[in-house]
Amino acid sequence: MCIVKKGNKNTSLAYTSLVRLILEYGAACWDPYRECQINALYRVQNKAAKFAHHSVGSGWESLAQGRKIARMCALYKAYIGERAWKAIGDMLQAPSYLSRVDHYWKIRARKQRTDIGKCSFVHRSITDWNKLPEVAVGTSHGKTHIFKTRVRKVKTSEGK
Numbered sequence: 001m002c003i004v005k006k007g008n009k010n011t012s013l014a015y016t017s018l019v020r021l022i023l024e025y026g027a028a029c030w031d032p033y034r035e036c037q038i039n040a041l042y043r044v045q046n047k048a049a050k051f052a053h054h055s056v057g058s059g060w061e062s063l064a065q066g067r068k069i070a071r072m073c074a075l076y077k078a079y080i081g082e083r084a085w086k087a088i089g090d091m092l093q094a095p096s097y098l099s100r101v102d103h104y105w106k107i108r109a110r111k112q113r114t115d116i117g118k119c120s121f122v123h124r125s126i127t128d129w130n131k132l133p134e135v136a137v138g139t140s141h142g143k144t145h146i147f148k149t150r151v152r153k154v155k156t157s158e159g160k
Helices: 010-024 035-053 063-080 083-091 121-131 144-159
Strands: none
Touching: 010 035, 010 063, 035 063, 063 083, 063 121, 063 144
């Protein structure tokens, strides 16, 4: 087995195929909202970037961005009624109003009183879902990979 050396071009491949998969496992449901948890994940990514590129900047998609896209895809699966997400999808309700800038796939947000409720997977995903433009949501029901590429394109253009 080849030992991955510091600064080698294979270190980036090793990180994305071994370490990043573990960091993103279950990211759709386990999305940390506390600063200490987020910072712990960033420390791992920054150490890997420093090892692979000899600098902190790596050009990789941030872990927070990947988790947000994973949450949006999971909510999309619940919205279209995919089997594993059907229980969540059955609880989603249409909004009581639509403004000019809203898309027709908007979901009614529930009022939450506790910290656990406000930072839960469903509540945070609904908030992000309602902020998406109509171009990202689109009309391709049932095609998760198309939705994922549209959301990624919208999120990268917002970041610029």
